[in-house]
Amino acid sequence: MVYELYQTLEVSPQAELEEIRRSYYRLVRKYSPERHPERFQVIREAYETLSDKQARQNYDALQKYGDEIQVLIEQAEACMSEEKWTMAIDLLKRILTLAPGADAARNRLGICYIHSKNWDFAVKVFRALTKINPHVPLYWLNFGYAYKQQADILDNEDYRRGQLYHQARECFQVCTKLESFNPEPYVEIARTYLEESNYAESLVWSERAIGADGKTDFQDFDTLFFICIIYWRSGEFAHIDRTAQRIISLLPANDDARKYAAARFFNMGLDIFKFGVKQVNYSLFRAASKFLKAAKDFDPNDIEIKDLYQNVELMVAGVDSLEIIRQDSTIVNELKSLCEFILADRCYYFESDEEKNKIYDRLMEEIFANPPNLILDSVKKIKYNYLAIYQLNSDLFGQIEQAIYQWYTHQSSGNYNSFSGIGKEIASTLKKWLKWR
Amino acid sequence: MDMNKNYAIGIDLGTSTSEICVYRNDEPFPIGDPNWRSPIVPSLIAINKKGELLIGEEARGLVDVSGQGIREIKRKMGTGETIKLLDREYRPEEVSALILRKLKENAEEALGITIEEVVLSVPANFPDAARQATLNAGELAGLKIMRLINEPTAAALAFGIKNIGVEEQLAIFDFGGGTLDITILEMVAGVLDVRCSFGNPQLGGKDFDEAMMTLLLQKLEAVNPGVEISDIAYRALKEVAEKTKKALSTDSFHRVRVPYFATCNGKSIDLDVEVTRAEFEMAIAPLLEQARECIRQALAARQLRPSAIDRILLVGGTTYIPAVRELVTEMFGKEPKADVNPDLAVGIGAAIQAALAQGLINEESGVILTDVAPFGLGIDIVTRIGGQYILTYEPLIQPNTTIPYSTKKTYRLLHAEQEQVEIRLYQDNTGKAKLPSETIYTGISGEIIDIPPAADGNAYPIEVEFSYDINGIAKLKATISGTSKSIEITYDRSPQRMDVQDKFNATARIKDLWKQNARAKQYEAVINKAERFLSTIPPQEREPLSQIAIDLKVALATDNVEQIEKWGNILVDTMFEMGL
Numbered sequence A: 001m002v003y004e005l006y007q008t009l010e011v012s013p014q015a016e017l018e019e020i021r022r023s024y025y026r027l028v029r030k031y032s033p034e035r036h037p038e039r040f041q042v043i044r045e046a047y048e049t050l051s052d053k054q055a056r057q058n059y060d061a062l063q064k065y066g067d068e069i070q071v072l073i074e075q076a077e078a079c080m081s082e083e084k085w086t087m088a089i090d091l092l093k094r095i096l097t098l099a100p101g102a103d104a105a106r107n108r109l110g111i112c113y114i115h116s117k118n119w120d121f122a123v124k125v126f127r128a129l130t131k132i133n134p135h136v137p138l139y140w141l142n143f144g145y146a147y148k149q150q151a152d153i154l155d156n157e158d159y160r161r162g163q164l165y166h167q168a169r170e171c172f173q174v175c176t177k178l179e180s181f182n183p184e185p186y187v188e189i190a191r192t193y194l195e196e197s198n199y200a201e202s203l204v205w206s207e208r209a210i211g212a213d214g215k216t217d218f219q220d221f222d223t224l225f226f227i228c229i230i231y232w233r234s235g236e237f238a239h240i241d242r243t244a245q246r247i248i249s250l251l252p253a254n255d256d257a258r259k260y261a262a263a264r265f266f267n268m269g270l271d272i273f274k275f276g277v278k279q280v281n282y283s284l285f286r287a288a289s290k291f292l293k294a295a296k297d298f299d300p301n302d303i304e305i306k307d308l309y310q311n312v313e314l315m316v317a318g319v320d321s322l323e324i325i326r327q328d329s330t331i332v333n334e335l336k337s338l339c340e341f342i343l344a345d346r347c348y349y350f351e352s353d354e355e356k357n358k359i360y361d362r363l364m365e366e367i368f369a370n371p372p373n374l375i376l377d378s379v380k381k382i383k384y385n386y387l388a389i390y391q392l393n394s395d396l397f398g399q400i401e402q403a404i405y406q407w408y409t410h411q412s413s414g415n416y417n418s419f420s421g422i423g424k425e426i427a428s429t430l431k432k433w434l435k436w437r
Numbered sequence B: 001m002d003m004n005k006n007y008a009i010g011i012d013l014g015t016s017t018s019e020i021c022v023y024r025n026d027e028p029f030p031i032g033d034p035n036w037r038s039p040i041v042p043s044l045i046a047i048n049k050k051g052e053l054l055i056g057e058e059a060r061g062l063v064d065v066s067g068q069g070i071r072e073i074k075r076k077m078g079t080g081e082t083i084k085l086l087d088r089e090y091r092p093e094e095v096s097a098l099i100l101r102k103l104k105e106n107a108e109e110a111l112g113i114t115i116e117e118v119v120l121s122v123p124a125n126f127p128d129a130a131r132q133a134t135l136n137a138g139e140l141a142g143l144k145i146m147r148l149i150n151e152p153t154a155a156a157l158a159f160g161i162k163n164i165g166v167e168e169q170l171a172i173f174d175f176g177g178g179t180l181d182i183t184i185l186e187m188v189a190g191v192l193d194v195r196c197s198f199g200n201p202q203l204g205g206k207d208f209d210e211a212m213m214t215l216l217l218q219k220l221e222a223v224n225p226g227v228e229i230s231d232i233a234y235r236a237l238k239e240v241a242e243k244t245k246k247a248l249s250t251d252s253f254h255r256v257r258v259p260y261f262a263t264c265n266g267k268s269i270d271l272d273v274e275v276t277r278a279e280f281e282m283a284i285a286p287l288l289e290q291a292r293e294c295i296r297q298a299l300a301a302r303q304l305r306p307s308a309i310d311r312i313l314l315v316g317g318t319t320y321i322p323a324v325r326e327l328v329t330e331m332f333g334k335e336p337k338a339d340v341n342p343d344l345a346v347g348i349g350a351a352i353q354a355a356l357a358q359g360l361i362n363e364e365s366g367v368i369l370t371d372v373a374p375f376g377l378g379i380d381i382v383t384r385i386g387g388q389y390i391l392t393y394e395p396l397i398q399p400n401t402t403i404p405y406s407t408k409k410t411y412r413l414l415h416a417e418q419e420q421v422e423i424r425l426y427q428d429n430t431g432k433a434k435l436p437s438e439t440i441y442t443g444i445s446g447e448i449i450d451i452p453p454a455a456d457g458n459a460y461p462i463e464v465e466f467s468y469d470i471n472g473i474a475k476l477k478a479t480i481s482g483t484s485k486s487i488e489i490t491y492d493r494s495p496q497r498m499d500v501q502d503k504f505n506a507t508a509r510i511k512d513l514w515k516q517n518a519r520a521k522q523y524e525a526v527i528n529k530a531e532r533f534l535s536t537i538p539p540q541e542r543e544p545l546s547q548i549a550i551d552l553k554v555a556l557a558t559d560n561v562e563q564i565e566k567w568g569n570i571l572v573d574t575m576f577e578m579g580l
């Protein structure tokens, strides 16, 4: 029945508040809660709605345009799920002109504005929503997103960035006050701090997110994972290990959880590794290896994880050795360069084969300009003292060794060729021990 | 309900004082203790060394003796805590039942009737367990409780019945011995519509007594550093402090004298200090601030400006304190008027409510009352929030919702193979609770088991129907749609509540005590009189009266009915013969 509440209170839909109030009291006298509990409840419910300005407005709108609004809502929802933000915005606006108090629609409008990067509008919507409903955490959360996502796409140097993150945090904090057990706003605050490279605060807020619901369990995986990312970004790789141990202690006894955790860490490790390769930032290998090791610990039986982990471990060891080798005066400098070259090669560093070829040729020329015993000594030293590097391309090193031994054999059998002469020759035959695209 | 009765009874069972009121011939009036003239009966219980039970004013002398008396039992209602009197433990319900019994007897004697049905008042912010305990106390006292009425609402009724034409926003400021209640009502067309109630169930006259005790001790110590106070003296101080507090409601200073109150350096010293009203007001400032906060909350809850309140009714003994009245005037910007009697309004209102329920008041002049639920109730449900599953509190009724009230909500089981589900009821006093940990578990739960797996692979919806009736009794029914599985839980059992066996035991215990009261009453006066007489004559002339009195006391102490009757009769006869 339309306008049923008005009928219950025996007033017309145009009735003034005072009239509604009088009618309510008159009816309560007639249908007291004591004698007519059911009837009274109906009367009371009608009165609660019609005596509250906002509630009455919403009710009226629903009576007048209920069907129309219903259709619009469905359409708007469909548009949103297809990410047609502009169309959704139009539809939502139409709903709001019919029913200005439809806060749920207003909230969706704000979300659409965020998605379509209409920041000012988004902020305006959520400012209004939080003003009318200061106790609804969801609106504060979305208000925070309106600021945060705007900041996220700005350059690091942009002066507005800090201000926006600050505003975002203020909104998220209101949300934490209203809903202390919801981890989301804490995590979002942690994210803003990470964006600003404030690792300490980021960690503090992440821990708050973990403790939000009063217990640490596997449900906190995402946040713990996020903490690993903070440690990666802050360069405290050792803590990634420790955090992974924390996760292991929380792993429930089912394969799905293990596999899930392993996959997340594997993908992260792989990403970081690729990134490190791209940036020629060897230190990132260490971070990648931490993630991969965690993945391996979560799911020790996964071959793919194991392979990549071993591979990256090798390179990390190589990087470590490289640092020491650089200080080792007993190894000829040109061979040190070769070590670097091999590592770079493993990392697909070179833009093109051509470039690689050129560098390689020059490098070999320089190496074989040294006396053979020196080269041999250095290679042996690498083999015995810096196995991690040697292993990166044991074939190449082995061949260099071989070639020099062969030369010695030739020498002893009377073929006195000058070493520098054949160096070039050896160098070119060794090329096949490098990988080419 | 006996419709032919021409009277109706209401009882205000208070922390410090209790009243029983009757409504008869269109008039409510209080009935006092026949021996003490005042209609205000102190809520005191004591047992003397003879094992005799003393209730009300007559208990005052012994109430503060450890293990022999108890004050302010109302504060323990619904807690499950027990009270030791002599060598037995009693539940708060039993102690309250004895006070009710006493009130009932007072009224029965005065009116020459037998009372069964009554309306009992409880503080608006009384939690459910305490309400249930009050109902049980009534039952133990042999009463049938027609209704529990919130105290401030009762007070408003006492006003409303006489002012039926009034259209006003009323604030009831009910500050008694143990609780503070602020209730805002709207009165229109003879309907008293409670809008909200706020209170502090732990703030009352007793706190003012404690503040006074501290003040007195500070003063004593200032003059006598290192003074030592025995436990017995300390307990006696409560009575002194209360007297002093009351005196300062009319006087600007008061001298307190208690001889041989304490010892200092081995010497016995008196408590002899003077307290001014200003000093007392300083001492109670923090308590007043708490009261202010309550008023603020009540106004904020309905977004009312103080000026919107047309009239303030003061209820409860603590409102006699001038600083409390000033506070009310200052907060509401208007002076409260003496519209109702602060001591009696609640009891009178309860009697009126009883009269309304029994149809003793005709329709036109009858006030209709709507009331609110003093607290919220709800269940716990699993909610996905911020990417995590968390057990949250789901309100079914919010505090200050007008009652009766009912609602229906549908949830879903967690998964299709779920075999059982437990529904637990929680109480939320703030209206802000979001987690079960922010509420009080009522101890009430129900379980649906052996749920068949859902055929279509979708978890079953579960429908929760909740209702809250006018007496504050909640009912919850949960049904798994599409199956025959359902569970019904009522808000009337929990560990703090008495079961049948508890009630049986309690009845036996207080029956015992009550006998002591009857006997004490019957022979106490005679024995006292005899002993008074004996003390005036030389020892050699005391026989046989003295021996008879002793024999009677022995009979009383051993609970030997035959002997009591025998020696009782002999004593009365002997004294009669002696012309006493």
Ligand SMILES: Nc1ncnc2c1ncn2[C@@H]1O[C@H](COP(=O)(O)OP(=O)(O)OP(=O)(O)O)[C@@H](O)[C@H]1O
Binding pocket: B013, B014, B015, B016, B017, B018, B074, B151, B175, B176, B177, B178, B179, B180, B204, B205, B206, B242, B245, B246, B247, B249, B315, B316, B317, B318, B319, B320, B321, B342, B343
């Ligand atoms: N003249 C007075 N001045 C100050 N306080 C007083 C005065 N008269 C009574 N009181 C105090 O009022 C309190 C008792 O008030 P009242 O009898 O209204 O409360 P109650 O009904 O027993 O308690 P409640 O309603 O909280 O359960 C006691 O603390 C008493 O000391």
Ligand SMILES: [Mg+2]
Binding pocket: B012, B014, B015, B151, B176, B177, B316, B346
């Ligand atoms: Mg009272």
